[in-house]
Amino acid sequence: MSNGPHAKLAELGLTLPEVVPPVASYVPAVQSGQHVYVSGQLPMADGKLLATGKVGNGVSAEQAKDLAQRCGLNALAAIDSLVGLENVVKVVKLTGFVASAPGFTGQPGVINGASDLFGAVFGEAGRHARSAVGVAELPLDAPVEVEVIVEVS
Template identity: 60%
Template sequence: MATPEERIAALGMSVPEVVPPVAAYVPAVRTGDHVYVSGQLPMVAGELAGTGKLGAEVTLERGKELASTCALNAIAALRAEVGELSLVNRIVKIVGFVASDPSFHNQPQVLNGASELVGEVFGDAGVHARSAVGVAALPLDAPVEVELVAEAARSE
């Protein structure tokens, strides 16, 4: 059975470096068996991959891609906290924020980009609860932000 890292590679991706925080927080915190990953923006190589609001400057399809990028960054923060992704027992919850034009109501479809990537990477352990929230603005004018909660075993 393939490891999460092998599944990421099979998707033609790699786990990026952890995105440095843009304010006073840390990328992830572990308490007991749970890891809380801070909200991740769609950063690629230190740059925001897009700006604007869904339903205005950003299309649904592009928003979904950016949500996937956020999820990959969340996976990077998770791996940095637990050591290796095979120690993740379950992705418990994903919360996504979508900067939305007032007429935009497809936040769940945008967040499918994150949920689908997590499902491909973690298989059954990637089945999770989720919230998709439309907001007026996000940090750095990002279109989407994703945070997650995972349950993970301790490394030996």
């Protein structure tokens, strides 16, 4: 059995979804040189947001962490469709946005949902620089959004 990223996803009980179609004028991912830049990914499944609202008011931090994992999975699907996950050399940077209720300061824990996924799929190559930012609103009233930059071979 392979040790590649697809095998790791299977071990985690996860499968790559279809690439989420853009909701505006952009593409899901673009390659420039040795890097792939993935557009902000929302927690979409089967064309629908899995949740809406603010983290800390209607969306729990634990639920938001799961939603961030889904954002990460959608990002992996975008990378796979463009260059293939087996060509990822390093996850370089992850930026996570959390639609936060006033007083909610647990953004880093929420974005761990995506960070932990990349670590589980890519091992040491999945360790990355990161920002976890609280925002007032996200597109479509999504609770979380994740964008990622990866180095590819």
